Amino acid sequence: MGSAALGEAVKGITAWAMEGSRRLKPPVHVGDVFGALAFTDTVQQARLPKPVYKSLRDTITRGQALDISTADAIATALKDWAVEHGASHFTHWFQPMTGITAEKHDSFFNPTDDGRALAEFSGKELVRGEPDASSFPSGGMRSTFEARGYTAWDPTSAPWLLMNGNSATLVIPTAFVSWTGEALDKKTPLLRSMEALSAQAVRVLKLFGSHATRVTPTCGPEQEYFLIDRHFYFARPDLINAGRTLFGARPPKGQELEDQYFGSIPERVLACMAETEAELYRVGVPIKTRHNEVAPSQYEVAPMFESANVATDHQMMTMETLKRVAPRYGLACLVHEKPFAGMNGSGKHVNWSMGDDLGNNLLNPGDTPHANMQFLFFCTAVIRAVDTFQGLLRMSVAHAGNDHRLGANEAPPAILSVFLGDMLTDIFEQIERGGARSTKHGGLLDIGVSVLPKLPRDAGDRNRTSPFAFTGNKFEFRAVGSTQNVAFPTTCLNVAVAESLDAMATELEKMLAATRGRTASRKEAFNDAVAALLKKTVKLHKRVIFNGNGYAEEWQHEAANRGLLNLKNTVDALPQIVQPAVVKVFEKFKVLNERELRARYEINLENYSKTINVEAQLMVLMANRYILPAGLEYQKRVGESVAAAKAGGVPSKEGAKHLAKVVGLVDRFRAQTEKLAHALEHNGGSPEHHARYMRDTIVPAMAALRDLGDQLEVVIPHELYPMPTYREMLFVK
Secondary structure: OHHHHHHHHHHHHHHHHHHHHHHOOOOOOHHHHOOOOEOOHHHHHHHOOHHHHHHHHHHHHHOOOOOHHHHHHHHHHHHHHHHHOOOOEEEEEEOEOOOOOEOOEEEOEEEOOOOOEEEOOOHHHHHEEOOEHHHOOOOOOOOOOOOEEEEEEOOOOOOEEEEEOOEEEEEEEEEEEEOOOOEOEOHHHHHHHHHHHHHHHHHHHHHOOOOOOOEEEEEEEOEEEEEEEHHHHHOOHHHHHHOOOOOOOOOOOOOOOOOOOOOOOOHHHHHHHHHHHHHHHHOOOOEEEEEEOOOOOEEEEEEOOEEHHHHHHHHHHHHHHHHHHHHHHOEEEEOOOOOOOOOOOOEOOEEEEEEEOOOOEOOOOOOOHHHOHHHHHHHHHHHHHHHHOHHHHHHHOOOHHHHOOOOOOOOOOOOOOEEOOHHHHHHHHHHHHOOOOOOOOOOEEOOOOOOOOOEEOOOOOOOOOOOEEEOOOOEEEOOOEOOOOOHHHHHHHHHHHHHHHHHHHHHHHHHHHHHOOOOOOHHHHHHHHHHHHHHHHHHHHHHHEOOOOOOOHHHHHHHHHHOOOOOOOHHHHHHHHHOHHHHHHHHHOOOOOHHHHHHHHHHHHHHHHHHHHHHHHHHHHHHHHHHHHHHHHHHHHHHHHHHHHHHOOOOOHHHHHHHHHHHHHHHHHHHHHHHHHHHOOOOOOOHHHHHHHHHHHHHHHHHHHHHHHHHHHOOOOOOOOOOOOHHHHOOOO
16 A cells, blocks of 8 residues: 555656646736635725725724624625625634534525525624534533524624635634523634733723724734645545554654755645635735745745734634645645654744734834833733743643644743743843843844845844744744644633733732822833832743743753743643633633633543544554554565575574564564553543543553554565555655
8 A cells, every 4th residue: 555655646746747737827916816705894895885884894993883784784795795706605604612613504595486596695694693502512511402502793804705616605704602602612712802902901001191992912823734645645544534643653864954944845835835825815814924844845834913813714714725725736734733753743833912003013122122111011911921821821732732742843842931032031130120221232243245235133042942932023822733723822812911911000000099199200100110010020920931942851940940830731731721810810801701611621621532532543443454464464474484494494593583573573563552452441430530541541552552563664565564654755745
């Protein structure tokens, strides 16, 4: 099978080289097509009556409710626009707690008495849908007999058209809640957290004299992924069913030469990237960057910043589009955090900031950050939030796939810390000492070649080992996994920062109230109060600031001495979501109540156990039906060869040694397969107990079986080994 898959892959690549380029579409003129299949603000303004358009803008920018007549007018315009583009159906597109998206398509067209079909779409259909709420993960919030759930139109995210072969469907982004109003999805808590953050940030801005009325958290989620030939993909049951290789010996050449990163993009891959980008441009996704990543056959795509809610929708669209387009080029897209052991894993770095409705980035330090008290206040609030809620943020990125990635091959460690860079760290150290001035500057970088310009140099370096790094005018949450919906990590970050801003604003207000009536001017009193508050806060939370090597063993000990959490795996991290302090803050800001939080804990715990169970069952199947038969066949051939040599009067000492080695490997492999199969008969107990059993018993048993399987792979002849190897999958492009 391995040789057959390689042959088919080579044929496919050859066919691509000879004929594929003829079928390529001409390059897309981005300016002409961007947003052409999205119901953007420009389209809304052109198609909606002015009062309706104004009402919709007020809803989007100020959160004002839409009345049903306005919704009817919007629905009519939206339907007409979609039908003009060939749409026959619409769907309420939502993000249940499965980690992927969901959709149910309904036709616009209804039969008429005269035998025709008429396209109809009402405001009620636009605003609300009714999928079955009992069939999605609910963590006990919904029972089978409690099936009613609602999808609610999110007007802040533009509807778009899904063009798929011979169909066009109007996609309406929605939230998903139960009949009781509890959140059953990822979008609802994200929207609630954005409201909470906005309220607290505006409160702080008013103290600084700003007239801003709304603050929006912004996101730019990067996406790392692998592309391999589809023939290899279909020949690997583990890739099909688990998204990662459960067996696979390290190849002679991996990423150690560091020749893949930012290298020339293979032609077939570049063609796939270009078509993916073209489809995303048409639906308004602002893709900005594409490049080779560090591991062989690994790539990255990154967008521009957008509202966190819209960015989340667009990120899910990006993953879906990558998977949909890749097969057109004979490729398979892998978004698992660790498809290939021993290689760099894939993350989804969430670049996060805050912007007000006056156009200001609240995390932009400006030219003189030491004098920018407003920036220092917001930056300090983020530092405080990461320290105070390090467990929550760690939990937000915890799942079985990310356990393979965190702490290795350029992924950040499980310890939450903040990287600030030299200049900001210096400023905050001075704040703690009672001042704030900048002693470190970037200046100009002289490359030493006269024809090359002197480059402006940043005041500090970057740190790829940091899970939460300041990168100029934003923070980069690097610990998020590549398969994840970024909504929940962003929700947790929004809530943590909202609480931090609330606490700091409350304290600042008390300090200012205490200075009223004194001789100092109001401005002086304000500056003194802010300086005192920053000094106090930095002193309390500076333990989370770390600019060093997150991979170093010394950091593990230092972090422990600082009192930082080191939640090394999913089972350790998940309980953080139901800690009393976390429940209190989520309920305070009305983002999720205790029942909704506990439901997410139970869902994530169950997902972890189910994921490990699927992978372990799959390993047993692959061991018994693929690797063991190949091992036994090779053992037979070696045995026959050794017997023939002995019968011929020239016994082979080395042959006998090799036979003993193969027999020993096959026997140990078979015994470990049985051991894993037997361990999987565990009856479970409580969800917590079962998850711990999977972590402590099944995962080590899987690792032991893999080690033996990988040892067999490197001795079994190529023509006998039943699956494509790393050497082929990663380098045949």
